[in-house]
Amino acid sequence: MELVEAIILAVLAASTPLLIAATGELVAERSGVLNLGVEGMMIVGAACGFAGAWLTGSILVGALFGIIAGTLMSLVFALMALGLAVNQVATGLALTILGIGLSGLIGAGFVGERITPAVHLYIPVLTDIPLIGRVLFGEDGFIYFSVALIVGVWWFLYRTRAGLILRACGDNHVSAHALGYPVLRIRTFAVMFGGACAGLAGAYLPLAYTPFFIPGMTAGRGWIALALVVFSSWRPGRLVVGAYLFGAVTILQLHAQGWGVGIPSQFMSALPYLATVIVLVLLSRARTGGSTAPAALGTVFVSDR
């Protein structure tokens, strides 16, 4: 019983940074921008988030630092890929390399320091319910926020006019421009939102997951978040399922090692990517029409004004 609860708690904690980062990237990609720099934005968010929390002693300030750092990183991307119409794939990869270097620089002075991690919710009686009590009522604030975030994004994309316009930019930027929508401005906001989410997801790691900073601590989570967006076929509902599934795989991998199961851990680490490939194949086979990916994804838009 306690083991099950422990595993669920661990899975939720492992899934949350994936969910937050992938939510942001989903919005960016829905507007038609492929930002491969998620890993870079996350790791800078982690370093800055830890720095903020260590300097002020406040987890909230740390989280804000992470968000601001991720947003600033995404602005570099927006300037290059949207403002100067540089190839998005190359810009995104460069952003990741930049982020890894930058985070090492920022975080160098903080390696070995510790902070008090984010507190977990405690409601008497409710949190004490066996099995589900701690899962539902005993988490840290980030986890509740991540759920609210994805619900909010779903509502925004499918229930608001602004969301419709954003999806339209991702489907056909030429038409969106012809109808008078500011494609580049909308995409810049979407990219900034993606950056803010990636920064927050990165900050989650040293602020709540492990209460210290080590260089390279995102350990490929940004790439998993990118795969997750494809896995979800750009739909918020499937993104939640995918995030917890991928989180579960990560935890499973740790436990499998602990139990001495004879599956190489490298294989387990590769599982999310393998799952993404399989889902892509299944989706394209089952497809009746239309395109699953935003049709303008990754294409450069230059206004002729």
Next chain:
Amino acid sequence: MQAHQRMLDPTPKGQNSGESPLLRTIGLTKRYGDLLANDSIDIDIWPREIHALLGENGAGKSTLVKAIYGLIQPSAGQIRWQGQRIVLSGPSEARSRGIGMVFQHFSLFDNLTVAENVALGLDGQESFKDMSARLEQVSRTYGLPLDPKREVWQLSVGERQRIEIVRALMQDPKFLILDEPTAVLTPQEADQLFIVLERLKAEGRAILYISHKLEEVKRLCDTATILRGGRKVETCNPRLDTAASLARMMVGGEVKEVKAVSGRKTTVPRLVVNDLSLAPSEAHGVRLDHISFELKGGEILGIAGVAGNGQDELFAALSGERLAKDPGTVVIEGIAAGHLSITQRRKLGAAFVPEERLGHGTAPRMKLSENALLTGHAASGMVRRGFIDTAATLKTVDRATETFDVRKAKRDPEAASLSGGNLQKFIVGREILRNPAVLVASQPTWGVDAGAAAVIRQALLDLATAGAAVLVTSQDLDELAEIADRIAVMFHGKLSAPLATSEATREKLGLLMGGSSLEPKEVAHAAGA
């Protein structure tokens, strides 16, 4: 001459003498770098008027309407709306003032629903539910049926155009711009559209109708403004002019008449298609459905039909871009070729001119000589022991340039640097200089200026006269009537029995293009002709 009367007398229709023009441009100029896309254009649009904007590709029609719709800012000059000078910040301001536009290349979103597409074209003051209800009401009122919940990729071209029109009408525009609306319609669908336009005119709205189909303009429009090379040539009443005089004003000179040699002799069958069926290769593709025809040397077969009815798929099957299971379905020069590759088919004497000039017909960033090599390597002696004979490729470029009057800045420029008409002349020339036995050309004069189109049509006729079998796919019925001996129609992947061109009236072709079948005896009669 009418232009002068018109300019002196601001009330041309002799009525509503108190009215002023709804929209007026004065000295409107748009400069892109060194290019004057619009050079000081004055145009007056009156209420209750269908005003044609005529001109060739590159004459400045699109630039002018983009400026009127607020998509681009004019470099100089002004736009007056209901007597007052306006500076449009963008299309949404144009829409809110009562200017609507239906684009030639639809500004639709394939993966969104009809209702979502319409919502995006409005300014969003009403709820989505109210908007959907109003959408149904407008589409009923004007006889433009639409299902708001369907996604656009599922719809036909005609239905897509309806979305654009309904979207524009939902803003209750005083002035509606239509950019080549009939380019993608069957003659019958075009007639339906004209009824809607007449009704809009009767409601007091003004319409700016961009077209290069002169007969259509003469039939529908009250006034015509002709642009050439970015300048206004004339404003006139198209009903009082002949199509030939309008064409002269558009082109700025006589359009060379295409001369067919009468009594061309047909020889042996050179391209035969036997019961060709092919599943689509893409999600939205068309299935080729039991296509059969026989094309003899010395003959031109035209294939008409609304775009997207399997013409692209047929081209791919004939050129060898897609292979048929049964080799006997495509026979070139008496040899079963259905299973052969493009190069092998070229070696049999076939040549192909695809619809898309840049990207399919040529590699845009490669030089013309390299592009000549791409289709000529198999059978034209440009490769020796695996090495490119550069001199031979350049010679091909020179010959094509000379024979087909290809105008370019230097001897061997990149394909993308040529204008559409010149590049198309080069592509057609490149293939014809190989002396093909069979030429398959898809939309050979699409988006090409009238002069180049005449050169290309003449080249196709000459090729047939020299004994080759020529297959031409086109959406321009006038073009097919001009050069083809027989015309067949594609609809939903099926090919109708060919009609002799003399028998193929617009009505008959229109029926076939819309999927109706002709009376059996007519087909039999035509086949016997």
